[in-house]
Amino acid sequence: MIEIMPLLDEKSKMPLYIQLYNYIREEIVSGRIKPDSRLPSIRNLSVYLKISRTPIADAYDLLLGEGYIRSRPRSGFYAVSPEDIPSLHAETAGESEEEEQKKSIASYDFHYDHVDLHHFPFKKWKKWSNICLTSENHHLLQNADLQGEYGLRKEIASYLHQLRGVCCSPDQIIIGAGTYHSLQLLFHLLKDDVAIVGIEEAVNIGVKGIFEQFPSFSYRSLTLESDGISMKDLYNSQAQAVYVTPSHQFPLGMTFSMKKRMELLQWAYKKNAYVIENDYDSEFRFNERPLPTLQSIDKHNRVIYAGTFSRIMSPSFRISYLILPRSLFHRFQKQINSYNQFASPLLQKTLQLFMESNDFARHIRKMRRLYQKKHDILVNAVNHFFQDQADILSQGSGLHILLKVKNNMSENELILAAKKEGINVYPSSIYFLEPSSASTAAVLLGFGALSEETIKCGIKKLAKAWKIT
Ligand SMILES: Cc1ncc(COP(=O)(O)O)c(C=O)c1O
The missing domain is CATH 3.40.640.10 (Type I PLP-dependent aspartate aminotransferase-like (Major domain))
Structure with missing residues (x-):
């Protein structure tokens, strides 16, 4: 069995399981973890890293799903040779970096920080920008x-x-x-x-x-x-x-x-x-x-x-x-x-x-209407697909909601299950000064950048990923 020494940062914005996943993935791809080496068991790694088993199990799950490791019954998890990892082959078969980046972006990204860029007032902005970019305004x-x-x-x-x-x-x-x-x-x-x-x-x-x-x-x-x-x-x-x-x-x-x-x-x-x-x-x-x-x-x-x-x-x-x-x-x-x-x-x-100019006031009114519509579509879709199996803990303003799902899954489990379906939702516990104070498993769902159709479809898929019947 190999030993691994990931440097995990519990204060980082990135969940532990993603940090661990990235580390092991890198080690396998670079060949530092040799093909067919047995990875430490979840229990041993948990004792060794002094973290709970959940993030380790989640990281292994993700690695399994993406073909970086395989599991042998009653034996453990083994590294796969980089040559046998299908996604790596696709990468090395001449894909551009941009294409690769696009691929890693989930189809449904409920990022709380993203705004709607399709309705950015490009034409008007260009007009004012051109005025600034004249020689009289060289200062x-x-x-x-x-x-x-x-x-x-x-x-x-x-x-x-x-x-x-x-x-x-x-x-x-x-x-x-x-x-x-x-x-x-x-x-x-x-x-x-x-x-x-x-x-x-x-x-x-x-x-x-x-x-x-x-x-x-x-x-x-x-x-x-x-x-x-x-x-x-x-x-x-x-x-x-x-x-x-x-x-x-x-x-x-x-x-x-x-x-x-x-x-x-x-x-x-x-x-x-x-x-x-x-x-x-x-x-x-x-x-x-x-x-x-x-x-x-x-x-x-x-x-x-x-x-x-x-x-x-x-x-x-x-x-x-x-x-x-x-x-x-x-x-x-x-x-x-x-x-x-x-x-x-x-x-x-x-x-x-x-x-x-009047452009700004008009832009605010337009964006407010647009986001209100997206917000309402999101809330209605949650009510429709989750019925009484979820509570929206925060709604009515801003560009995100906070969702508590009543299916006994932990925050990490919710995020991981969504990711498997190509959906990104975001943790809320990482924002607590003392992460142990986060008493409820709730995830953040931003809607600013998503189209109305994507919001509806994404929520429907989430209900399926989280096994809401
Ligand atoms: C609490 C809070 N303040 C401010 C911002 C915006 O930050 P900035 O002005 O640096 O883009 C955000 C963005 O998510 C935020 O969550």
């Missing part, structure tokens, strides 16, 4: 105002005021290169007067990563209840800042109640603490009237508001914004020489022109 090819184009900041201030009731002047806005970049910048500004940060107990991986980059902060995980964070946890936390996604908690999807919003602001005022409000997908609220943002009801300048154009325009724009209370803004100004240009002036100017 846009230089680095420009590090804080962001003033004209764009003005548009953002007015847009957020109309859409989200946010009250700010363009001077308080800093354009960033994506939410994580904005948060990194913010943490640099906060690090001298904040030692303890309260964080929702489940957060986006990128956000989790940023918190980990600042070892001078210590963190308090705040339990998520159906109407927002636990105020008791917050009161006990001694935090000087708190990070929240009150409009659409990522990934669990709840909305903070008005009562909790007021309590949170009251807490911040009394403690002179900061509230970091990440309003990442606020444009898409389908069924109810949105509650006011914390920023719009904050009377004491305690809220720092973060937003992004990744959902409404495209994630590849890398344009986000941070609205700072004035005291923090002055700190930013003092440090400005230690930064370099954040977001491309050319792209910022194009976005500004797009926003100044």
Whole structure:
């Protein structure tokens, strides 16, 4: 029996079974695991790697399904010679890298982060982009105002005021290169007067990563209840800042109640603490009237508001914004020489022109209608094919739902069974600061990039993959 030494990262966004699968696959393909070698048993590997048997069994299952290993009854799992692995032959038979990449993309990818690119306003964008790309605008090819184009900041201030009731002047806005970049910048500004940060107990991986980059902060995980964070946890936390996604908690999807919003602001005022409000997908609220943002009801300048154009325009724009209370803004100004240009002036100017025209408002309305339709199709398809065998734990806003399937399968089993049918669904437990706190097996299903037909068909196939009768 061979020994294997995979380096598994339990903090990684990639599930353990995929890490293990990738590692063994690579070892077999490269010949480092010789054909016909016996792999360690699931039990032994579990003891050796100090992880549960489930991810190992899942990785072996995937390797078996794809022909990298074979199983011999009552003996174990054996590596297959690369020459005998059909999928490898197809690869080496002259397929281009692009074709290969296409093949590995599942036919139904419910990625929560993907947006509909078929309805991107290409023509209009090209028009504004061409205007920027003229010799009179050559200055846009230089680095420009590090804080962001003033004209764009003005548009953002007015847009957020109309859409989200946010009250700010363009001077308080800093354009960033994506939410994580904005948060990194913010943490640099906060690090001298904040030692303890309260964080929702489940957060986006990128956000989790940023918190980990600042070892001078210590963190308090705040339990998520159906109407927002636990105020008791917050009161006990001694935090000087708190990070929240009150409009659409990522990934669990709840909305903070008005009562909790007021309590949170009251807490911040009394403690002179900061509230970091990440309003990442606020444009898409389908069924109810949105509650006011914390920023719009904050009377004491305690809220720092973060937003992004990744959902409404495209994630590849890398344009986000941070609205700072004035005291923090002055700190930013003092440090400005230690930064370099954040977001491309050319792209910022194009976005500004797009926003100044009616095209932006029209685009928002169109995308909202489109996503509402996709959202409703998804919810109806789940209700139709799963009936009472699934609960949608989060729906009604944003571009994903959280689905709990009542068939006793673990999260990994759900993901794996879906993958076998060419469907990607995504884990929710990896977002918990303490993965053991994820009490329910629930998967994330994004619908932004999928066509209506693909959504219906994908849900039907999922019901079959998960043996819902
Ligand atoms: C909580 C949260 N914030 C922000 C974003 C968007 O990030 P960015 O602006 O870096 O594209 C996402 C994307 O999934 C998210 O989940």
